[in-house]
Amino acid sequence: MRTDFSPEQLADPDTAQSEKVLRTCTHCGFCTATCPTYLLLGDELDGPRGRIYLIKDMLAGAGPPAADTVKHIDRCLSCLACMTTCPSGVNYMHLVDHARRWIEEKYRRPWAERALRRLLGLVVTRPSRFRIALRLAILARPFARFLPARLMPLLTMAPASVPAASPADRAGVYPAQGERRMRAALLAGCAQRVLAPEINEATIRLLTRHGCEVVVAPGSGCCGSLTHHLGQEAAALAFARADIDAWERERAAGGLDAIAINASGCGTTIKDYGFMLREDPAYADKAARIAGLARDVTEIIETLGLGAPAPEVAARRLRVAYHSACSMQHGQRIDAGPKALLAGAGFEVVDVPEGHICCGSAGTYNLLQPELAGKLRLRKLANIARTRPDLVATGNIGCITQLAPGAAAPVVHTVELLDWATGGPIPRALAAVSAGAAGQWRGSARTARVPPNRSGSAPAIR
Ligand code: SF4
Ligand code: SF4
Numbered sequence: 001m002r003t004d005f006s007p008e009q010l011a012d013p014d015t016a017q018s019e020k021v022l023r024t025c026t027h028c029g030f031c032t033a034t035c036p037t038y039l040l041l042g043d044e045l046d047g048p049r050g051r052i053y054l055i056k057d058m059l060a061g062a063g064p065p066a067a068d069t070v071k072h073i074d075r076c077l078s079c080l081a082c083m084t085t086c087p088s089g090v091n092y093m094h095l096v097d098h099a100r101r102w103i104e105e106k107y108r109r110p111w112a113e114r115a116l117r118r119l120l121g122l123v124v125t126r127p128s129r130f131r132i133a134l135r136l137a138i139l140a141r142p143f144a145r146f147l148p149a150r151l152m153p154l155l156t157m158a159p160a161s162v163p164a165a166s167p168a169d170r171a172g173v174y175p176a177q178g179e180r181r182m183r184a185a186l187l188a189g190c191a192q193r194v195l196a197p198e199i200n201e202a203t204i205r206l207l208t209r210h211g212c213e214v215v216v217a218p219g220s221g222c223c224g225s226l227t228h229h230l231g232q233e234a235a236a237l238a239f240a241r242a243d244i245d246a247w248e249r250e251r252a253a254g255g256l257d258a259i260a261i262n263a264s265g266c267g268t269t270i271k272d273y274g275f276m277l278r279e280d281p282a283y284a285d286k287a288a289r290i291a292g293l294a295r296d297v298t299e300i301i302e303t304l305g306l307g308a309p310a311p312e313v314a315a316r317r318l319r320v321a322y323h324s325a326c327s328m329q330h331g332q333r334i335d336a337g338p339k340a341l342l343a344g345a346g347f348e349v350v351d352v353p354e355g356h357i358c359c360g361s362a363g364t365y366n367l368l369q370p371e372l373a374g375k376l377r378l379r380k381l382a383n384i385a386r387t388r389p390d391l392v393a394t395g396n397i398g399c400i401t402q403l404a405p406g407a408a409a410p411v412v413h414t415v416e417l418l419d420w421a422t423g424g425p426i427p428r429a430l431a432a433v434s435a436g437a438a439g440q441w442r443g444s445a446r447t448a449r450v451p452p453n454r455s456g457s458a459p460a461i462r
Contacts, residue, residue: 001022001023001024001025001026001027001052001056003019003022003023003060004060005019005059005060009059009060013279014098014101015059017094018059018094018095018098021090021094021095022052022055024088024089024090024091025052026088027049027052027053028087029047029049030085030086030087031047031048031049031081031083031090031092032044032049034081034082034084034085035047035048035081035082036077036079036081036358036360036376037075037076037077037372039357040372040375040376041075041372043072045072046072048076048082048086051072051073051076051096052092052095054069054073055073055095055096055098055099057069058073058099058102058103059099059102063106064106064107064108065102065106065107070103070107070109073099073100073103074103074368074369075369075372077326077358077362077365078097078363078365079326079330079358080092080093080326080327080330081326081356081357083330084329084330084356093272093331094275097228100230100231101233103231104230104232104233105231112148112150116150116151116367116368117230117232117368120226120230120364121227121230124190124191124226124364125190125191125222125226125227125235125239126190126221126222127165127169127190127191127193127194127221130191131162131165131194133154134158134159134162135162137154137158138158138160138161138162140155141155141158152370153366153368154367157366157367157401159401162194163195163196163197163198164197165193165197166197166198166200166201168188168193168200168204168216169188169193169197169200169216170216171216171220172215172216173214173215173216173254174204174207174213174215174216175213176208176211176212176213177208177209177211178211179211180211180212180213181210181212181304182211182257182258182300182303182304183212183215183255183256183257183258184207184213184214184215184259184260184295184300185214185215185217185220185246185247185250185256185259185260186200186203186204186207186214186215186216186260186262187223187243187259187261187262187263188200188221189221189222189262190221190222190223190226191226192262192263192397195397195401196397196400196413196428198427198428199263199397199415199416200262202413202415202416202418202419202424203415205423205424206301206415206418206419206422206424207260207297207300207301207304209307209419209422209423209424210304210305210306210307210422211304212304214260215254217246217247217249217250218246219243219246219249220242220243220246220247221239221242222239223239223240223243223261223270224236224237224238224239224240224243224269225266225363226363226364227239228269228276229362229363236276237276240270240273240276240287243270243290244273244277244283244286244287247259247290247293248286248289248290256293257293258295258300259290259293259294259295260295260297260300261294261297262296262297262413262415263395263396263397263398264325264327264328264331264332264334264395264396265325265327265331265363265396265397265398267295267296267327267328267331268327268331268332270290270294271291271332272291273288273290273294274287274288274290274292275291296332296334297395297415298334298338298341298395298414298415298418299334299337301341301418302337302340302341306341306344306418306422307422307423308422309421310420310421310422310423313345313346313420313421314345314421315346316346317346317347318348318390318391319347319348319388319389319390319391320347320348320349320350320390320391320392320393320417321350321352321384321387321389321391321392321393321409322338322339322342322349322350322352322392322393322394322414323352323355323384323393323399323411324338324352325394325395325396325398325399326358326362327396328395338393338395338414339351341414341418342393342414342417342418345417345418345422347393350387350389351387352380352383352384352387353383353386354379354380354383355383357379357380358376358380359377359399359403360373360374360375360380360402361373361377361398361401361402361403362398366398373402377402377403378406380402380403381403384403384409389409391411391412391417391429391430392407392409392410392412393411393412393417394413394414395413395414395415399411400412400413410429410430410432410433411429412429412430413427416428416429
């Protein structure tokens with residue numbers, strides 16, 4: 001694609017970088033066929049090629065972007081299906097990330113939109129605030145019709161109840177069972193640990209059972225992904241720097257072989273820290289090092305080798321529809337590994353038709369673009385139903401919260417199944433179903449708990 005940025009414009013490192021990306025696009029249009037928003041809306045400007053043209057014109061222009069340009073870029077899910085399809089290797093992720101920052105800096109949204117986006121960035125990323133907000137949302141539900149329509153998705157997406165905080169949220173070291181073969185820092189995260197604390201608990205049990213010492217480093221928290229996708233770059237980089245500092249301290253103190261991540265949206269961002277902080281002389285090297293250590297938890301278990309499945313779980317041959325999150329399959333190019341692990345754990349794994357199409361979760365997309373997200377959700381649920389599964393597995397909390405309320409089968413995290421199959425408790429979502437399903441899974445239920453950390457049975461804050 002031809003570009004004509006001025007030397008002054010190219011003096012900005014972000015614009016210079018985006019120009020390189022733009023020049024790799026041959027406008028062949030292959031990517032359009034796999035774009036979920038093009039599929040739904042049939043408008044070239046709601047497909048990747050159209051957005052690339054819009055971004056080029058926006059970055060080349062002097063003033064704030066046009067409202068129509070912002071509309072089409074806002075409708076992009078950042079699902080990155082276009083990157084998987086593109087034969088020319090166009091890095092659409094870096095381009096659209098830059099576009100979102102540009103819009104955030106130069107465009108004045110209507111006040112309600114501004115307030116909502118600010119609220120999401122300030123609340124969802126902080127577990128204590130998010131927990132309070134969810135409780136308030138639950139209380140406010142009966143009065144939903146009196147509240148601004150823009151807040152409706154926040155109320156409808158809130159769970160029926162908020163789980164208690166887990167000991168696994170606190171900083172601590174969880175020793176490996178048997179010989180220590182690896183040492184990994186677990187990303188404690190933000191929204192996931194509030195909505196589904198059992199995922200971090202299952203991850204710690206699974207990793208320690210397979211010989212990996214797990215550390216939840218003091219000072220680590222949100223990875224910055226959520227604010228990054230909102231274009232709130234200063235906040236995103238502050239989260240990234242805090243995590244990098246926490247993990248660098250841990251690396252210096254006890255060594256680290258990996259950063260273990262169990263939310264693929266976060267994994268995509270942390271693996272990109274080196275790029276995000278490339279212009280920061282104080283952090284560029286550290287960020288690249290941390291990005292190089294980042295692994296999805298299934299990648300770590302692949303390295304360690306999965307233990308033999310418990311006979312009582314394997315004997316059931318439960319049929320698992322594997323929903324490959326976009327950030328897993330397109331963002332990190334991880335697809336076969338989790339399915340092979342589930343098959344090795346004794347499950348019958350089936351692919352979901354149209355598996356490359358996003359479920360509509362996409363971080364905060366389902367809150368900001370509820371109509372499009374709702375259509376993608378229904379489409380995904382219909383495709384999942386076609387596989388007639390006993391349960392659905394995925395590696396991203398966003399997809400779980402998007403799909404679980406309407407799915408006919410329980411939706412669980414992949415690590416919960418791997419943990420259950422190798423000696424852990426039955427996943428909470430399955431336990432709830434089993435209670436009303438003639439004890440289908442009851443035989444192997446154990447007490448769900450996180451293993452003691454090095455300080456004893458009550459995990460300590462270090
Ligand atoms: S497939 Fe790649 S090269 Fe072709 S239009 Fe899309 S982004 Fe450009
Ligand atoms: S990231 Fe997804 S929604 Fe956005 S242009 Fe690419 S395929 Fe379409």
